[in-house]
Each structure stands twice: as C-alpha cells, then as structure tokens.
Amino acid sequence: MSWAGEPVLVRTPATSANLGPGFDSLGLALSLHDDVEVQVTAGGLEIDVEGEGAEVADRGERHLIVRVLRRAFEEIDALAGSDLGQPAGLRLRCRNRIPHSRGLGSSSAAIVAGVIAARHLHPHGRVLDDDAALRLATEIEGHPDNVAPCLAGGLTVAWTTPDGPRLVRLESRVGRVVAFVPERRVATEQARGLLPAAVPHADAAANAGRAALLVAALTGGLGDDVLLDATEDRLHQGYRAPAMPESAELVAALRAEGVPAVISGAGPTVLALTAGDRIDSTTAKVGNGWHIHPLDVAPRGARVPD
Numbered sequence: 001m002s003w004a005g006e007p008v009l010v011r012t013p014a015t016s017a018n019l020g021p022g023f024d025s026l027g028l029a030l031s032l033h034d035d036v037e038v039q040v041t042a043g044g045l046e047i048d049v050e051g052e053g054a055e056v057a058d059r060g061e062r063h064l065i066v067r068v069l070r071r072a073f074e075e076i077d078a079l080a081g082s083d084l085g086q087p088a089g090l091r092l093r094c095r096n097r098i099p100h101s102r103g104l105g106s107s108s109a110a111i112v113a114g115v116i117a118a119r120h121l122h123p124h125g126r127v128l129d130d131d132a133a134l135r136l137a138t139e140i141e142g143h144p145d146n147v148a149p150c151l152a153g154g155l156t157v158a159w160t161t162p163d164g165p166r167l168v169r170l171e172s173r174v175g176r177v178v179a180f181v182p183e184r185r186v187a188t189e190q191a192r193g194l195l196p197a198a199v200p201h202a203d204a205a206a207n208a209g210r211a212a213l214l215v216a217a218l219t220g221g222l223g224d225d226v227l228l229d230a231t232e233d234r235l236h237q238g239y240r241a242p243a244m245p246e247s248a249e250l251v252a253a254l255r256a257e258g259v260p261a262v263i264s265g266a267g268p269t270v271l272a273l274t275a276g277d278r279i280d281s282t283t284a285k286v287g288n289g290w291h292i293h294p295l296d297v298a299p300r301g302a303r304v305p306d
Helices: 054-062 064-080 106-121 130-141 147-152 188-193 201-220 224-230 237-243 245-256 276-283
Strands: 008-018 022-041 044-051 089-096 155-161 164-170 176-182 261-263 270-272 290-296
Touching: 008 106, 008 147, 022 064, 022 106, 022 147, 022 176, 022 201, 022 290, 044 054, 054 064, 064 089, 064 106, 064 130, 106 130, 106 147, 130 147, 130 164, 147 155, 147 164, 155 201, 164 201, 176 245, 188 237, 201 224, 237 245, 237 261, 245 261, 245 270
Parallel strands: 044 089
Antiparallel strands: 008 022, 022 089, 022 155, 155 164, 176 270, 176 290, 261 270
C-alpha cells in the first residue's frame, strides 16, 4: 500500500473553551476557520503559511502541524501493525484566520488538522477512528476542552477517564456570539501559571452549579438573563486577570450591562454569549483596540470539504 497521492485539505473551526464556569470541560466551535492542505511528495519539506502564524513558517520539523503529522503517522502504524514509517516528503500549506495566543483554540485547530490530514493520507488511516483521534489530539494538546469542539462541532462537554478522553456533543440554542479580540497576546502557559493549587470549597461548589446551569441555558434557549447567571465563574478568570487587565475590565463592564460575557479559553479574547438582537448594542460598548467578530456557532467540526 502507498501514500495518498492527492493533497488533502482540512478545514478546522476556532473554539472557545470554559465559557465561564466550565473550566477544562465545556467548549464551543465557532465560524472562524483555518484551512490546512497537506500533500505527500517525493522528498523534502515545504511549508507555506498565509495569515496568522506566518512568522513561524520557517520552523521546519519544529512546526506544530508537521510534528502532529509525524506523531499521527507513527500512531497509525502502531494501530495497524504497519511498518510504513514516514513519507519521503511533505508539502504543507496553511491559510490561517484564527488569531494565535488569543484564547480561540488556534493550537487545537492546528493539532486537529494534522491528525485528520494524517488519517486521510496514510493508507491505513481508517484505524484512527474518532475516539483514537480525540485521544491523540488530547495527548498532544494536554487537555480535551478545545480539541473536542474542534473535532465534533457545536457545544461539547469533554472529560477524561482512565481509558482516555471522551466527549458529548450537544446542540447549542445560542446561534451567534461576539468575540472581542485584542492585539495583545497571552500564552496559555502564562495564564495557567496564575491558577492556584487549591480553591475554596464554596467557589468550587458555586462553579459546579453554574456549569450545570450553563449547559441547560445553552441547550434550552433560556435567555440572556439566565445565561448571565450561568456564566459566573470563580475558578480561573479572577486569578488570570493580572495577565489581561483590559479583558477583565471589558468582561466586568459588559456583565454590568446584563451581557453574558466571559474570557474565551485562557484569554485574552472576550466572548459575549448574546442573542442576535443585542449584537449591535454589545459592540457599541467597547472602545478602540479590539477586533470585533460576530460569529455563528459552527455546527460541524474539522472536515475535509467536499
């Protein structure tokens, strides 16, 4: 058996994790996409990046998608009992629209793109089923909250078991959101480093209740007033505020006006889970320095377009 000769194009959505109280578990796929095309060649490594991340196009084998492809090929070989090894060469073309280091799942989109592309290029790729793809993407990313909606689309709840990560996909009744993206970047590692090793029991209990309410609000169309209560967080946003004071201030200002606003993922993007008729009034509440993106919830996850 031989490698697929034609290039494969994978489209992956941006994602927003946590959504307030759903720390490391809830995620939402959004209608902002990266396109990654990969082709097996006779030799060498060629990387072309347009848009976000163009500055890392010269990383060669250290480029994230290349590393994921190599890892996925090895995993497929192991699952299939194959000794095919690595292809002679690779050509990678990325058209990136998801902002990097802003809390919109750019690294998860790259990881998932690499995993899905490898599945289509490798002659035994079918052994990497959806469960195996989730497991591999989570191992590379470190946690499943962003890779889950990137793979499945819509609203997802992800968790980890002794046998690996799992996810449930739900239909969100919130059709549109508004992402406020600042110029400034914040590394996920920096944001996670601000979290304490322990939190008060009362805060943990409050978040558990709010996370349950949030799932009900997002899937039941319960309205902005319930969403405002449901998006209250005590586990991570306050601790991370020193790394993104402008984002913390915007969340507080929007919430004071009744808008269900949260930090997207590790930040610093702010996400407003607001109904369509409130988008204009929401965007009018911020000043300069923010790129404002009204987005739909993406019903589909990573895919190879027809």
